[in-house]
Amino acid sequence: EAGVAQSPRYKIIEKRQSVAFWCNPISGHATLYWYQQILGQGPKLLIQFQNNGVVDDSQLPKDRFSAERLKGVDSTLKIQPAKLEDSAVYLCASSLNWGAEAFFGQGTRLTVV
Amino acid sequence: TQLLEQSPQFLSIQEGENLTVYCNSSSVFSSLQWYRQEPGEGPVLLVTVVTGGEVKKLKRLTFQFGDARKDSSLHITAAQPGDTGLYLCAVMGNAGNMLTFGGGTRLMVKP
Numbered sequence: 001e002a003g004v005a006q007s008p009r010y011k012i013i014e015k016r017q018s019v020a021f022w023c024n025p026i027s028g029h030a031t032l033y034w035y036q037q038i039l040g041q042g043p044k045l046l047i048q049f050q051n052n053g054v055v056d057d058s059q060l061p062k063d064r065f066s067a068e069r070l071k072g073v074d075s076t077l078k079i080q081p082a083k084l085e086d087s088a089v090y091l092c093a094s095s096l097n098w099g100a101e102a103f104f105g106q107g108t109r110l111t112v113v
Numbered sequence: 114t115q116l117l118e119q120s121p122q123f124l125s126i127q128e129g130e131n132l133t134v135y136c137n138s139s140s141v142f143s144s145l146q147w148y149r150q151e152p153g154e155g156p157v158l159l160v161t162v163v164t165g166g167e168v169k170k171l172k173r174l175t176f177q178f179g180d181a182r183k184d185s186s187l188h189i190t191a192a193q194p195g196d197t198g199l200y201l202c203a204v205m206g207n208a209g210n211m212l213t214f215g216g217g218t219r220l221m222v223k224p
Contacts, residue, residue, distance in 0.1 A: 041216055103155075
């Protein structure tokens, strides 16, 4: 069974530029999460989708971050404009449903210079 | 203040030693999960504990959920270099949403 796929693996951008990350969850998984993991810290939940609806986005900085999962499958996370403090690994995870085991992708390492 | 406080933050030990890491909170949880994350990878679920006082074993790893379901510990016996990684505890919200992680314990086991 294929795991959670994320791309790109690495991205370097200048501050004030825009960037987008893509996630393809495990087939059939209704729940999708995006996390931000700053170096040396645990992952912080940004947004949780159930199919194509948002369950929770209370920790998403909505002035610069946006995410969508239009068809309830793939998802994109966008940052516009990026700040230095956005440098982190962005992890995508999916689970069969609410409360089920979450499976993580390898993440996208973003460096903002 | 973080929902889950993990300690220690860093731990460096020699191969063969035993160790215990902790996950504490002032809140009560219906269940708690432990993950391990290796460099360049996402976290991988090790175990879920559900019942207060529950002890689960996974080879050389022993997980315990506190009687009051507010804290948990992970004990590793005879640590090996392959145990090196970031150990994270996590809890679900009451509605089964919002998987929230602690800050993690970074373990290094030297050969």
